[in-house]
Amino acid sequence: QQQQQQRRLQGPRQEAAAYYRDHRVPQRMEEALNALFPQRPADLYGELANYFSKFSKAPVICKLVGRKVLDGVGQPTLEVEIYCTVKNYEKRICSTVMSSHSQIPENALPETTEADEKERSDSVNTAVEWVNESLNTMLRDLKPTDQCTVDKMLGEYFTKKVEEKKEIQKQEEEEAEATLALTSCTPSATALPGKKKAANPGKKVAVAERTIPPAEPVESVLCGSLAIGGTSLAIAKAGATISRIPLYLHIALLKCNQDSPKEITLPLPMVTLLNCEKISPSKLKLVKEVMLIPPVQLSLKQGIERVLDIQKEMMRLLEPPGKAPSPQLADSKKGRAHNTGKKAPPQALKRISHLGCLITGCDNLEQLLLLMQTACNNIGLELGTDMHLAINCAAHELMDYVKGKYEILTGMFKRPDEMVDMYVELINKFPFIIALIDPLRKEDRQQWNHICCALGSKCYLIAEDAATYISKLKIDQNINIPTCSGVVLKYINQTRVSDLIELTGLLDGQRHITILGSPDGESSDDSLVDLAVGLGARFIKLGGLSRGERVTKYNRLLAIEEELAKNRTLREANLEFIAFAEESQPEKQLSDVLPPPKQDSLPPQLSQPALQVRSLPAQLPENSTLT
Numbered sequence: 075q076q077q078q079q080q081r082r083l084q085g086p087r088q089e090a091a092a093y094y095r096d097h098r099v100p101q102r103m104e105e106a107l108n109a110l111f112p113q114r115p116a117d118l119y120g121e122l123a124n125y126f127s128k129f130s131k132a133p134v135i136c137k138l139v140g141r142k143v144l145d146g147v148g149q150p151t152l153e154v155e156i157y158c159t160v161k162n163y164e165k166r167i168c169s170t171v172m173s174s175h176s177q178i179p180e181n182a183l184p185e186t187t188e189a190d191e192k193e194r195s196d197s198v199n200t201a202v203e204w205v206n207e208s209l210n211t212m213l214r215d216l217k218p219t220d221q222c223t224v225d226k227m228l229g230e231y232f233t234k235k236v237e238e239k240k241e242i243q244k245q246e247e248e249e250a251e252a253t254l255a256l257t258s259c260t261p262s263a264t265a266l267p268g269k270k271k272a273a274n275p276g277k278k279v280a281v282a283e284r285t286i287p288p289a290e291p292v293e294s295v296l297c298g299s300l301a302i303g304g305t306s307l308a309i310a311k312a313g314a315t316i317s318r319i320p321l322y323l324h325i326a327l328l329k330c331n332q333d334s335p336k337e338i339t340l341p342l343p344m345v346t347l348l349n350c351e352k353i354s355p356s357k358l359k360l361v362k363e364v365m366l367i368p369p370v371q372l373s374l375k376q377g378i379e380r381v382l383d384i385q386k387e388m389m390r391l392l393e394p395p396g397k398a399p400s401p402q403l404a405d406s407k408k409g410r411a412h413n414t415g416k417k418a419p420p421q422a423l424k425r426i427s428h429l430g431c432l433i434t435g436c437d438n439l440e441q442l443l444l445l446m447q448t449a450c451n452n453i454g455l456e457l458g459t460d461m462h463l464a465i466n467c468a469a470h471e472l473m474d475y476v477k478g479k480y481e482i483l484t485g486m487f488k489r490p491d492e493m494v495d496m497y498v499e500l501i502n503k504f505p506f507i508i509a510l511i512d513p514l515r516k517e518d519r520q521q522w523n524h525i526c527c528a529l530g531s532k533c534y535l536i537a538e539d540a541a542t543y544i545s546k547l548k549i550d551q552n553i554n555i556p557t558c559s560g561v562v563l564k565y566i567n568q569t570r571v572s573d574l575i576e577l578t579g580l581l582d583g584q585r586h587i588t589i590l591g592s593p594d595g596e597s598s599d600d601s602l603v604d605l606a607v608g609l610g611a612r613f614i615k616l617g618g619l620s621r622g623e624r625v626t627k628y629n630r631l632l633a634i635e636e637e638l639a640k641n642r643t644l645r646e647a648n649l650e651f652i653a654f655a656e657e658s659q660p661e662k663q664l665s666d667v668l669p670p671p672k673q674d675s676l677p678p679q680l681s682q683p684a685l686q687v688r689s690l691p692a693q694l695p696e697n698s699t700l701t
Contacts, residue, residue: 102129133158133167133316134215138305140205142198145595146623147428149174149191150198152300154205154308158218158316167218168311172304173602174595175566193297200298209305218312221328225306225572232302232568239296286478286490287517289470299568306570307601321601322634325608329575337645340374340635341590341606341614342367343628344464344509345381347388348434349427349618350442356435360482361442363429363466365615367508369459370647374635378628380461382619385432387449392434428594430625431618438483443504458506466511469493470539473515490514490521498528508649509534509613511562516540522556530559530652536589538562559652560587562615565602578609585652591615596623600630607634612647 094100106125115121137157145151155169176190212231216224314324326335348364350356366384368377425433436442443463450457457463472480479487488496497513510533514521526535541561555561561581563574578588590606592615606614614631617624638644 130161132217133160134217135213136164138205138210140202142202145174145597147595149595150195152198152201152304154304156308156312167315170308170311170601171597171599172300173593173597175593197297201301204298204301218309218316221310221571224309225570228302228306228570236296295567302568310571321604322607325605337643338638339645339647341611342647344613344615346429346431346618349429349431350435351433357437357484359472360439360467361465362468365464367462367464375632383453384449387453391449426620429617430621462508463506464509467513469512470515490518494521494525497525501529501532509536511536512538512540516556519556526557534559536560560589562589562591564591564593566593587612589613589615592617598623598626600627603627603630
């Protein structure tokens with residue numbers, strides 16, 4: 075009986091021995107014990123766990139969870155959580171919250187705003203459904219480190235949804251045409267007078283449209299597209315977490331095909347100081363944002379501190395008359411004592427924009443810029459040397475399509491060509507402005523060419539709204555944007571991490587600068603900063619130094635700077651302007667046609683060692699010259 079029992083046990087023992095031998099368990103156990111004995115670690119079993127963990131299977135995705143949450147301005151948006159199977163257990167790895175973006179301008183009608191809010195809510199609900207059902211099943215058992223495979227599957231899924239939407243729209247149009255054909259048999263008697271009344275206004279609009287290119291139609295956003303962008307970014311964060319590296323390094327490795335960069339340059343912050351509402355009682359409409367760009371000689375921490383000093387002085391200057399000392403008394407003891415008493419916040423400072431900055435208004439642009447100069451001078455700083463300015467013009471919000479002109483001040487209109495002359499005069503008078511964002515509509519491509527030829531070697535001409543959507547930027551290895559220095563990219567809707575990597579590589583190759591920008595409805599997720607650092611963006615546009623969802627990102631940028639400095643992998647940034655040419659001709663390089671710009675011909679702030687002018691490779695006729 076004992077022999078029978080031994081024979082019964084012999085089979086499982088042999089199977090167990092074979093099983094462990096096949097997995098090299100005895101050999102690795104011996105190696106682990108031999109390696110750890112000389113160390114005699116305090117936590118022996120912890121070290122054994124660490125030793126054997128490197129032989130475990132790579133984590134795979136086991137579950138996606140989509141959730142409807144609120145962003146920084148109280149609008150609904152999408153959160154995506156990633157769960158992986160790690161060492162046979164389900165584990166929550168990370169989550170990401172998408173930022174919402176609205177195409178509705180500030181002066182939109184209440185009905186339009188309400189319709190946009192309903193559409194946004196429906197889109198978030200659909201995105202949650204996609205994540206919890208289709209994407210959850212589709213991505214199961216994939217490795218979170220395989221970003222390309224995941225993004226390819228997400229792209230195919232989105233394309234299928236777009237085709238489904240087109241089929242539905244086609245059926246609806248056919249049904250509407252059939253209904254119209256039935257009702258058109260008995261035309262209304264009032265139709266003719268209605269047409270006559272509309273004849274004269276129609277002619278006016280036609281005249282305006284002949285003078286300027288008509289506005290391009292707004293790209294429709296597929297309901298639920300947030301799910302694609304949210305899932306792609308969440309997978310990237312999960313891949314970084316699994317690999318035990320920061321997200322910015324994970325993105326850099328993806329862009330460099332897994333070649334670890336020796337040095338990383340931080341993007342320069344464009345810090346919004348003032349938000350000039352275009353619907354405010356003030357006359358100035360040309361400026362939407364006034365932004366500060368610290369000089370590259372400063373560390374990020376020093377630059378942020380300098381911006382805060384300017385912001386405090388600007389708050390003091392914006393106080394109502396009688397409650398603040400005049401600029402001449404800014405440094406006097408009497409003036410400082412006047413501000414020490416506690417009082418209610420003045421009306422001008424009670425409102426903080428959703429961009430995280432002060433809301434103000436001016437009667438003209440020169441008044442605004444002189445105010446900026448006064449604020450800097452009062453604290454011993456000089457614009458152009460100690461701080462630079464950037465202006466977001468948001469010109470697409472200024473166009474009066476009946477007149478065919480931009481309304482830059484209340485009641486003052488300018489044609490697109492006149493806008494170019496105005497900007498040239500502006501930069502010549504105030505050379506501390508080193509960037510103009512959306513100085514023209516994207517449709518005014520000829521004027522973009524002119525302004526780049528005139529000012530490209532003095533400041534950045536950046537397209538934000540003029541860059542349209544990421545999905546339309548890349549067409550057959552070309553950038554579908556007007557002539558400009560660079561573009562502002564926003565991670566919204568169906569944008570995938572792979573899209574950003576591919577597009578920034580293309581922009582780098584065509585000598586465009588990349589700016590990562592935060593959308594209007596920003597969330598508390600700070601992944602945008604890691605994206606900007608990993609992609610090698612020249613600037614990052616995060617808004618102002620107020621509101622938690624924006625300050626969180628500045629704090630993340632500061633933490634990355636500290637980490638890179640500690641690892642000695644931080645490379646100093648520089649500012650390089652692009653010298654554009656007016657025309658093009660095959661097989662001609664700008665450097666072959668033109669001598670380099672003379673340093674003494676540049677504005678004072680461009681003569682600093684950290685600011686360089688470089689020639690953009692272009693195709694030019696032999697008689698081309700720079701304006």
